[in-house]
Amino acid sequence: MNKNFVAVNYIDCSPEYRNRFEELFGSRAKQIDTMPGFVDMQVLRPSREGDAYLIVSHWESEESFKGWTKSKTFLDGHKRGFEDMAKAKAEGKEPPMKSDFKTYEVIAQ
Amino acid sequence: MNKNFVAVNYIDCSPEYRNRFEELFGSRAKQIDTMPGFVDMQVLRPSREGDAYLIVSHWESEESFKGWTKSKTFLDGHKRGFEDMAKAKAEGKEPPMKSDFKTYEVIAQ
Numbered sequence A, B: 001m002n003k004n005f006v007a008v009n010y011i012d013c014s015p016e017y018r019n020r021f022e023e024l025f026g027s028r029a030k031q032i033d034t035m036p037g038f039v040d041m042q043v044l045r046p047s048r049e050g051d052a053y054l055i056v057s058h059w060e061s062e063e064s065f066k067g068w069t070k071s072k073t074f075l076d077g078h079k080r081g082f083e084d085m086a087k088a089k090a091e092g093k094e095p096p097m098k099s100d101f102k103t104y105e106v107i108a109q
Helices: A015-026 A062-069 A072-077 A079-090 B015-026 B062-069 B072-077 B079-090
Strands: A005-013 A038-046 A053-059 A097-108 B005-013 B038-046 B053-059 B097-108
Touching (some): A005 A015, A062 A072, B015 B079, B062 B072
Antiparallel strands (some): A005 A053, A038 B097, A097 B038, B005 B097
């Protein structure tokens, strides 16, 4: 499968949430791996503390990526993280992470 | 080979330089591909204009990445870009691109 399209989720984690964040991905259910057009993904821990984590997913096309974001698999895959966010909000705390999604086309390899 | 270490070069390109930037990578000599510990690389064009291009390279280890940055191959591979930068400076112009290197460890796939 060709990696034509890349989605990068830039995650700013609070220092206290970092272990939990890494645990969520270390124990991910890998449902995304069954989505049509999914190629592979990596979770990247920044060398410099304070930089964002990167969740990089490779797709055959933008359509396959969009198909995932609208799927039940997307909601299921983010369930535990969403719950942590909701819990912090209910307790009047700052969100433990902030995410920024950017997408890209592979133009050279 | 395992992708354990990732280097991302975030490139902010001036609008006028974008075509030239893409041309440089489209015609790259692929010398980096022969470096020990190099796994693969992708050049990513942002979907949203104004976002940075990403040059993502995967390495077996931090050591192999550092070996590359200190090599003649690194200098050779950046020669045309460096020349464009020097030319702009000599003409008293703004640099056509700005780069920010960040490195990461792969913690989940």
